[in-house]
Amino acid sequence: MDDPSIGIELERELNGTQRTAVMALLTASAIATNYLLIGVVNVKLMDVIVFTSGYLLGARSGAAVGVLTWLVYGTLNPYGFSLPVLGATALGETLYGAAGGALRGQLGSVGWRPDARLAVVGFLLTFTYDIMTNIVSAYTAGVPLAVAMVGGVPFAVAHEFSNAAFFSLGFPPLANSLTKVFEQYA
Amino acid sequence: MLSKQNLTWIAAALLCTTLAGGAASMYYRDRLALVEADYRRTLDDLERLTIKVDVMIDYGNGTAAWFNGTMVSPGETMLNATLQVAEVLYTVTEFGAFVDAVNGVSGVENHYWLWFTYDGEWVMGSVGADAWRLHDGDVVAWRYTGF
Numbered sequence: 001m002d003d004p005s006i007g008i009e010l011e012r013e014l015n016g017t018q019r020t021a022v023m024a025l026l027t028a029s030a031i032a033t034n035y036l037l038i039g040v041v042n043v044k045l046m047d048v049i050v051f052t053s054g055y056l057l058g059a060r061s062g063a064a065v066g067v068l069t070w071l072v073y074g075t076l077n078p079y080g081f082s083l084p085v086l087g088a089t090a091l092g093e094t095l096y097g098a099a100g101g102a103l104r105g106q107l108g109s110v111g112w113r114p115d116a117r118l119a120v121v122g123f124l125l126t127f128t129y130d131i132m133t134n135i136v137s138a139y140t141a142g143v144p145l146a147v148a149m150v151g152g153v154p155f156a157v158a159h160e161f162s163n164a165a166f167f168s169l170g171f172p173p174l175a176n177s178l179t180k181v182f183e184q185y186a
Numbered sequence: 187m188l189s190k191q192n193l194t195w196i197a198a199a200l201l202c203t204t205l206a207g208g209a210a211s212m213y214y215r216d217r218l219a220l221v222e223a224d225y226r227r228t229l230d231d232l233e234r235l236t237i238k239v240d241v242m243i244d245y246g247n248g249t250a251a252w253f254n255g256t257m258v259s260p261g262e263t264m265l266n267a268t269l270q271v272a273e274v275l276y277t278v279t280e281f282g283a284f285v286d287a288v289n290g291v292s293g294v295e296n297h298y299w300l301w302f303t304y305d306g307e308w309v310m311g312s313v314g315a316d317a318w319r320l321h322d323g324d325v326v327a328w329r330y331t332g333f
Contacts, residue, residue, distance in 0.1 A: 117195050123202040153213035157206065164202070 014182070019057060022182065023065050026053045030069040038078065042159040046073075047096050047126065048166040052174050054100025055107075056182070062097025069093065088136035092129040099125055110172045122167025123160050130156040232257070237322035241271050245291050246330030264301055264326055265315040272328075282314015288328055297332045 014022065026049055033045040046069055054062020070090035075081060103121065110118070130152065138148030188196070236257040244250040253271040265283050268274055275287040285299040286292055292299075301311040301318075304325035311318055320326070 116199070120195060120198045120202055123206075124198065127202075127205055150213055150216045153209045157209065160202075160206065 014057070018182075018185065019061065022057060023053065023061055023068070026050075027065050027068045027072075030065065031072050034069070034073045042155045043162040045166060045170070047093070047129075047163050048122070048170050048174065050093055050096040051100040051122075051125070051167065052171060052178065054097035054102075055104055055171075055175055056178060057101075059098040059101025062100045063094035064097070066090065066093030066095075066097045082140055084136055084140045085133070088133045092132045095125055095129055110175060112172050112176055114169045115172055116168060118171050119164040119168035122163040122165075122171075126160040126163040127156070130159055236260070237262075237320065237324075239267055239320050239322070239324045239326060241267060242325070242327035243268075243272055243288055244327060244329040245288075246294075246297065246332065258320060260322075261319050263316050264311070264318040264320060267320055267326070268301075268315065268328060276315075278316070279314075283316035285315060285328070288330070291330055294330070294332070297330055300329055300331045302327045302329060 030046040030049040033049065037044055050062060050066040050069065053065040057065075067090045070086060070093050074086035074089055099121065107115075107117065107121075131149075134148050134152045134156070135145065137143075137152075138145045141148070143151075237260050238255045238257055241253040241256050242250055243253075256267060256271055258267045258270065265274070265276065265285075268285075268288070272289050274285055275292070276283045276285045278284075285301075288299055301315050302308040303311065303318075304327065308327065
């Protein structure tokens with residue numbers, strides 16, 4: 001579907017129960033892919049799923065999907081649990097959902113094919129997210145901020161470029177196919 | 187002509203490459219500083235475990251080469267120090283090592299490679315080069331000497 005208003009229409013067409021079900025479905029997908037990619041540090045499909053949630057359901061719902069995903073993944077995580085880091089990651093993840101909702105009008109038609117604009121969006125959102133979470137992680141771990149920021153560059157770069165690829169290649173078919181599915185039930 | 191919206195996206199893409207490039211340069215600058223500090227520490231360790239000597243090679247034809255600050259192990263022999271700075275052919279005799287050629291220079295009739303130490307004046311070596319042990323700050327020389 002090439003209509004720029006697909007998200008807005010879908011948001012309007014879903015009732016409260018359906019919206020909750022879709023949010024739960026997307027949250028579950030984000031959590032499942034996180035555990036699936038647990039061994040690949042900083043390469044996750046979660047961010048594009050949360051962004052898609054915002055795009056399809058609106059900024060607030062997208063942000064909620066981000067927070068819910070982190071509440072599960074950040075609590076039951078083999079790398080350990082840290083409340084400040086969980087707070088930062090959950091808050092940071094809301095960026096993706098909020099941006100998905102906010103950029104619906106700006107992006108216009110996304111089509112099915114890879115979209116370079118989404119690579120830019122994915123990169124910049126992830127850069128912001130990484131800065132924020134690195135600052136909180138540095139203070140939590142008692143590591144000097146400069147050391148944490150510089151030492152985190154390889155991980156941040158992996159995160160940013162993988163998200164650029166996922167947003168560019170994955171978002172258009174994901175958003176369009178979900179829209180088609182939801183249209184059947186809305 | 188590019189539209190304003192396209193220019194905005196291009197600017198955003200350039201911002202991405204700038205941020206990635208800036209982060210990468212910051213990271214590699216930090217790595218370079220770490221490697222340099224590690225190199226300096228290793229050099230300090232090495233200096234504590236080595237002595238420095240100055241080695242001169244006089245080819246007897248007006249050409250001489252100095253190898254100042256040559257780092258060798260404490261108690262290293264003159265011969266081994268020379269082997270660090272030059273290609274040396276030598277024969278081990280019952281009187282010690284006899285150097286036949288240094289950096290390919292040999293074969294001139296009645297010319298021999300002799301070694302010297304400097305202590306205010308050049309003094310010819312009294313033993314084989316493989317028996318003379320060097321100390322920090324020693325100044326030694328090889329001269330292709332004719333008789």
